[in-house]
Amino acid sequence: MERQREESRRIEAFRNAARTILPLPDDEVRRRAAAGTLTELAGIGPSTAAVITDACNGVVPDRLVGLEKTAGPLATGGEELRARLRGDLHSHSDWSDGGSPLEEMAMTAMELGHDYLVLTDHSPRLRVANGLSAERLARQLGVVDAVNEHLGGTFTLLKGIEVDILDDGALDQTPEMLGRLDVRVASVHSKLKMDAAAMTRRMVGAVRNPHTNVLGHCTGRLVTGNRGTRAQSQFDAKLVFTACAEEGVAVEINSRPERRDPPTKLLELARDLGCLFSIDSDAHAPGQLDMLDYGAARATEAGIDPERIVTTWERDRLLEWAGARL
Ligand SMILES: [Zn+2]
Numbered sequence: 001m002e003r004q005r006e007e008s009r010r011i012e013a014f015r016n017a018a019r020t021i022l023p024l025p026d027d028e029v030r031r032r033a034a035a036g037t038l039t040e041l042a043g044i045g046p047s048t049a050a051v052i053t054d055a056c057n058g059v060v061p062d063r064l065v066g067l068e069k070t071a072g073p074l075a076t077g078g079e080e081l082r083a084r085l086r087g088d089l090h091s092h093s094d095w096s097d098g099g100s101p102l103e104e105m106a107m108t109a110m111e112l113g114h115d116y117l118v119l120t121d122h123s124p125r126l127r128v129a130n131g132l133s134a135e136r137l138a139r140q141l142g143v144v145d146a147v148n149e150h151l152g153g154t155f156t157l158l159k160g161i162e163v164d165i166l167d168d169g170a171l172d173q174t175p176e177m178l179g180r181l182d183v184r185v186a187s188v189h190s191k192l193k194m195d196a197a198a199m200t201r202r203m204v205g206a207v208r209n210p211h212t213n214v215l216g217h218c219t220g221r222l223v224t225g226n227r228g229t230r231a232q233s234q235f236d237a238k239l240v241f242t243a244c245a246e247e248g249v250a251v252e253i254n255s256r257p258e259r260r261d262p263p264t265k266l267l268e269l270a271r272d273l274g275c276l277f278s279i280d281s282d283a284h285a286p287g288q289l290d291m292l293d294y295g296a297a298r299a300t301e302a303g304i305d306p307e308r309i310v311t312t313w314e315r316d317r318l319l320e321w322a323g324a325r326l
């Protein structure tokens with residue numbers, strides 16, 4: 001449901017029902033399913049009860065059969081490149097504005113066959129997204145360590161941040177905390193309409209910062225979806241992408257269909273200027289991690305060499321690149 005971008009209210013209904021059911025003893029769930037009293041429990045309605053009842057009876061729920069029938073790839077044209085992608089450098093958990101625990105994001109990334117997922121919750125200034133203070137981020141790093149210990153090796157949840165680029169180009173987290181992370185995505189989230197000269201200085205400032213590894217959704221535009229549309233911000237893309245190329249900062253190909261960022265012309269400009277790229281999902285829910293299909297299709301259409309896409313690299317090579325300027 002998440003990968004097909006169904007209404008979040010309907011998805012949340014299933015998550016709530018799961019939260020109600022999971023702590024209950026099996027025999028109670030079976031008894032209620034048989035007696036038709038599941039809907040007496042808080043958070044369980046007729047459609048979630050039907051799914052639970054089917055599952056209790058050992059039947060694949062109709063709902064799931066229907067979803068799987070229409071599953072298929074989200075986009076066509078990027079299959080070869082998609083198969084080469086080893087991970088994702090941009091994702092959110094419920095520590096900031098994502099909808100799920102970081103453990104669940106990690107499990108889904110594993111199911112998708114990723115070698116790594118970078119957890120990039122928001123930075124303090126983005127209060128609407130519950131951005132993490134230095135203290136909360138430090139606590140999150142401890143949780144990430146614990147998760148990795150539990151997972152034991154083949155897959156790694158990497159430590160990261162989507163750090164706000166402040167008006168003057170500085171990054172919205174302490175250098176000490178930024179230095180403790182594996183990968184840092186820097187993005188503009190405020191004053192997207194500032195004049196082009198100021199925006200160019202702001203973005204180049206962030207790109208020159210040795211902590212920055214990825215320039216997130218560079219224009220900030222929204223082309224579709226329930227948040228409405230938003231024009232792309234104005235800046236001297238040649239200057240910004242030249243700085244990216246010189247510093248080895250990857251230009252993000254943000255896979256979210258409502259972003260399609262950078263726009264095709266800018267994507268081609270960054271390609272011609274020799275930039276590195278990172279194909280990211282910017283997932284705010286586990287099912288959205290699969291959106292890489294869209295980014296892979298766009299990168300393929302733009303003729304970008306897979307070697308220049310850092311998310312095709314093995315984990316150790318990625319980490320070496322991400323730490324190279326510190
Ligand atoms: Zn963002």
Ligand SMILES: [Zn+2]
Pocket residue numbers: 090091092162282
């Ligand atoms: Zn994000």
